[in-house]
Amino acid sequence: MNDQLNPLLEGRIVVERGAFKLDVDVSVKQAEIVALVGPNGAGKTTLLEAILGWLPLADGSVLLDGRMLEAHGENKTVPTHEREIGMVFQDGLLFPHLNVMGNIEFGIGTSLTNVSELLGLLEIADLVGRYPKELSAGQRQRVALARTLATAPKMVLLDEPLGALDVTGRAIARKLIGNVLRANGAGALVVTHDPADAFALADRILVLENGHVTQYAPPDQIRTRPATKWVAELVGWNFFEGDGNGSLVNLANGVEIATAHSGLDGPVAVTINPTAVALYTEEPAGSPRNSWHCHVESIEFVADVARVSLVGPFDISADVTRAAVADLGIDTGSAVWASLKATEVGIQLLQG
């Protein structure tokens, strides 16, 4: 968000674990919150553990605030406890034999962090005498965050910090964590599987798939220009790969999509916002391009929006209002026409 700031954390992280290879270029700016998302087994936790120095690098290097922490082929590796990187674990991982205050004070060495302020911000001041087993999952998570921030790390890694919480707890904790991280000013790398967390918390979102970064961009760009099928599904967009030909894109299944672009040539990805897909019971007159005869496979309601999944020449999802579903009188199995303006078709060039 602020390009003048120097990168705080930068590096290329290569870790090999059996057949799995992680190869990631990562950079986090001062005071930036980066969300790390990706399918299970993509290497998200592995990346955090490598940044911490828990897993040795097979190649690459890690720099924090201009200081070389580790470089492949060099003997001098800064050990985890001297890296000034804090980690908040998925389950909090509080020390069970210490009470809340004991946990929070565990790491305080030379730092001058104001602990009482942290306790207030995270709303845990009343819990200081309790032991971890006497806390709820959400409270444990907040204590774990306080414990890490109390050491005033330059960089904070959070592994699914909201994973253990229910929906209400998540919303509250998300806000708290966001506020505290921003007040703290350290860089943060947050692993999450919930796109809502990523979009609410992050300045940028790093998408990791099968050990590689497939997209690293601000939330708006992730939302509107998903680079891969996985990201598209994450944000609920339609995603197709095809061959560009002038202003047209031909999908492998024979479907032709008209776009507002020109001069397309070679492999492209098509992204379509489901709200841009209009549904009709009759074949739409006028603009015959980009309309397909489909059948409704399922309809899911979220609040006032109906996500209509269609099968036909190709599978596509449409978001329409609850009222529109009633007006159209459609149900599972109904025949509908799906229609799309060429200007609503997003195009990304793919490397051949």
Next chain:
Amino acid sequence: MTPQLPRLLRLAAFIAVAVVAAPLLSLLWRIPWSELPRLLSTEVVADALVLSLVTSLIAALLALLIGIPIAFQLSRMTGISASTLRAVATLPMVLPPVVGGAALLFAFGRRGLIGETLDNAAGLVLPYTPAGVVIANAFVATPFVVLTIESGLRALDPRYELAAASLGASPLRATLRVVLPMIRSSIVAGAFLAWARALGEFGATITFAGNVPGRTQTLPLAVFVAMEADRDAALAMSLVLVFVSLIVLVCLRDRWWPAK
């Protein structure tokens, strides 16, 4: 609900318990209860009791001191090297104690590999001394510490150490402030088992430290001697040993091998 055992197996278990309990019950049955205070306060018995308590306690501490580093090392090893080190470290548990005592003599005896140096350098002689009793006891007791603590360490989530390191704790501080407190029940279990084993030690002690009343004659040795001379005294001392061992095992409950 727990599924019921086959009737035959329950019967077998009942018989087995009876077989194990019979000798102990016979012992209890023969004990001259009214004579107990007098029997336990004779000089020989009192000396043996005190010597046993003191040496077994020191031996248990020594076993912790030796066993904890071995357990830590073992918990970080895998494969054949781990199995080999574990076998060596726990050998005294399965070795006949007499052989252990003889081995100690060859090491710490006056002509032994280490003993000669100790004697020449510091005038320190271990065999046939109370210190020798401690050494013999610790030798047989250490494997219990190694096994219980290694098992506790392996059951501990290694990410706790990572958490401590990410909070700026050096490996030493992480070990002292996080790992040791978190495996304290294993340490306690190992210490109690070591102590109980040391208290009952016979073979290695008599071989390495001899059987000098008031000096190296521990309770089990005194029982052995009294079986010939004064059966009632032997029974009284046996009762003490049974009682202590039983208390230790009941207190440990299922902490002997902490759940993986």
